[in-house]
Amino acid sequence: MTIKVKYKSDLDTPCLVLDMDILERNLEMMQAAADGAGKNLRPHVKTHKCSSLALKQIEAGAIGVCVAKVSEADSLVKAGLDNILITGPVVTPGKIERLIDLLGLSPNLMVVVDHPANIELLDTALYTKGLSMGVLLDVDVGLNRTGVRPPDALALAGQIVSRAHLRLRGIQAYAGHVQHIQSYDTRKQSSHRCLEGAVRVFREIRASLPTCTIFSASGTGTFDIVLEVAEISELQVGSYVFMDAEYLAIGSADDDTRFVSFAPALRLLTTVISANHKGFVTVDAGLKSLYKDGGKPQVIIPEDSALVYDWFGDEYGRITSTDNSELPSLGSVLELVTSHCDPTINLFDKYYLTRGQEVVGTWPIDLRGCSQ
């Protein structure tokens, strides 16, 4: 059964809705910021998992995109995207085989490396297929997740350069641990401090290898801060497209109480399905449609309400009011700005695109579930 939907109020819930006017302003704003500082934009697709939106980012001026996983790159190549960087190491023989198959289709595909054993395995596999591949050295700037620490980075860079089938194109230095620091000034200081080591590494490599031109860094939380770092060549920002309650709550250059540079374009619609109690009502979005991470979502419709969402099991949420105002009635639809948006998006198969109250189309979340 297909229902022709025309208005937001016709949509079945829970579902994800994109305000296209806001989304387009966010895309323009970030591109203008990068352009203004002479930086490239290579947005991270792990946030939105949508090849249609990735193409829109390219149209807006991005030079390429980032993904976290080989399976994401696979879907993007099939959708016609090029210049893809995989931002995590690919280490097992099976996954390296898949990576190299993809490289055959998309010769500009790049991957990060952080370990001698990985460098050897990758180079050997490329030799077998008669291919070469661009790689970035993943430099750990204090996130303590993947990457090599700056003191060990030059030795590893040397190992890459010594391999016939790897082309060292630059470095990646993702400071994930500073992106959500509340105070803008503290975030700025932390960002600059933690990038210092990576900057030195990059300068040294580039001095002896002029083809090493890429310094890929930043997230949404430091997008304007890293514009001041001359060595950084590109921004791998993700969440700015949609924003989420977690990012909206941090300070920005113009307002230390909230992040005003981008506006929330993504909303989750949820319906009141039980209203038998004083003090709360139950809605149809729970753990499986609103990922429990990064604090609470924000209720934005009804506007200016004192309503608060909290999770209540896999399929349900609970709505209460902080000022004892009237609760929404049975069948009412609420709009929420998600908390940490990335994992919530990964729970859905499509976005409904809206302009005002009208639904103007859908985009498949075609990279949903691409975790391999």
Added chain:
Amino acid sequence: MTIKVKYKSDLDTPCLVLDMDILERNLEMMQAAADGAGKNLRPHVKTHKCSSLALKQIEAGAIGVCVAKVSEADSLVKAGLDNILITGPVVTPGKIERLIDLLGLSPNLMVVVDHPANIELLDTALYTKGLSMGVLLDVDVGLNRTGVRPPDALALAGQIVSRAHLRLRGIQAYAGHVQHIQSYDTRKQSSHRCLEGAVRVFREIRASLPTCTIFSASGTGTFDIVLEVAEISELQVGSYVFMDAEYLAIGSADDDTRFVSFAPALRLLTTVISANHKGFVTVDAGLKSLYKDGGKPQVIIPEDSALVYDWFGDEYGRITSTDNSELPSLGSVLELVTSHCDPTINLFDKYYLTRGQEVVGTWPIDLRGCSQ
């Protein structure tokens, strides 16, 4: 590219693996428990989201299945399942239309109701289509989520009975809040106490309406406890098929430190993709493949290790050791028992089925993402 996989060690990660021998023992054990007490089994499919496994539960003796959402019921009907109960209210006109379309294909479909407005809307929609539908009265036994409180239940039952197109088949009384109480004795007392009101409601309704025969209750945590309640006619247990770290940690009748009735059949495989630091390694399963809810997952392969998993962002996890023993090397694959299994399953598209180390097939998680 399709790789013919024969062994677990050939699987790309992260992925979900089902140990079929353990799964079959869990199915038999639960069915035998229900049969022994003269109860029906109506397992909750929201846990596994898989029509192939639902059919296996029916083959093993279940009389039907539960789902939380209309879209889940839709997928199951298409897969040939019958006798489906939707365990949450369906309240909006659009969703009621979808429900009634499905009823046309599957006349035994039932739904719970908990509100006069919903009863009226449902009855009117059924009248329009010339259909009637079996419903269960959802009784809130203290979970405080959906359902009507026992003092108001009889009046609502009367309203259902007065409607020409609704057939009151019985009640649902899900005590979700007691399922994970650590102490078996406390859980037993709490379960009996909270069901008392529902039992009285059920007796009263049945006294005047002999066709009201269904009392649907329980979860995995109280499966054996509710067998003692004469009025309960069927168990809507879910997690017993797979078990998870959250359930394995609660006490059971035979062992107050762990849940020994069922064994863990579901495992998540994850690979070490970075190993540059003393004290931890990084694996390829993060928030998007291992849902952060219900405590930490258990590392079970390597066996008897002191390894601990913790989330580290959308795509990564961190493995540490509590006894400073050696950490797994780059490329090693670990097997985890997930924490709260339901939302993690909803992140994947298929299960790999194994017997010992051999991969013997796959099952699509065809209800994945059915949140509407």
